[in-house]
Amino acid sequence: MSESEDQPKVLSTSAIITVLETLTDWREDASRLVAVFKFKRSATAVEFIARVGAAAEDANHHPDLEWRWNTVFLALSTHSKGSQITTLDAQLAEKLSATAAELGGTAEPARYGEQFGI
Numbered sequence: 001m002s003e004s005e006d007q008p009k010v011l012s013t014s015a016i017i018t019v020l021e022t023l024t025d026w027r028e029d030a031s032r033l034v035a036v037f038k039f040k041r042s043a044t045a046v047e048f049i050a051r052v053g054a055a056a057e058d059a060n061h062h063p064d065l066e067w068r069w070n071t072v073f074l075a076l077s078t079h080s081k082g083s084q085i086t087t088l089d090a091q092l093a094e095k096l097s098a099t100a101a102e103l104g105g106t107a108e109p110a111r112y113g114e115q116f117g118i
């Protein structure tokens with residue numbers, strides 16, 4: 001288990017703002033990092049979901065996930081830290097953006113308010 005996995009650090013508001021300058025696919029919403037990725041085909045969205053699952057198992061850190069046809073909605077927070085945003089969330093967000101890009105996915109900022117019924 002890596003040191004970061006042992007001790008995720010809660011990000012302050014200013015740290016979140018700084019992190020989001022790099023994680024341009026992601027936004028803060030209700031103490032979570034959220035993103036929406038759209039793919040050309042539903043099958044590619046499913047492939048992405050499988051890779052999200054593998055990355056989550058590797059990191060022992062699991063995003064909330066919603067699948068709608070060719071689009072995948074993600075939300076990340078750290079349950080063990082009161083469901084706040086931590087360094088673990090930022091690390092996984094970066095990895096998932098890279099994975100989405102590899103599969104030709106595009107972020108859909110206009111849809112960020114739609115996920116999980118909110």
Ligand SMILES: C[C@H](O)[C@H](O)[C@H]1CNC2=NC(N)=NC(=O)C2=N1
Nearest residue numbers: 060061062063077078079080081
């Ligand atoms: C025991 C195990 O380490 C925990 O339940 C892990 C699993 N996946 C997790 N995922 C998320 N998002 N937050 C957590 O705190 C968390 N904790």
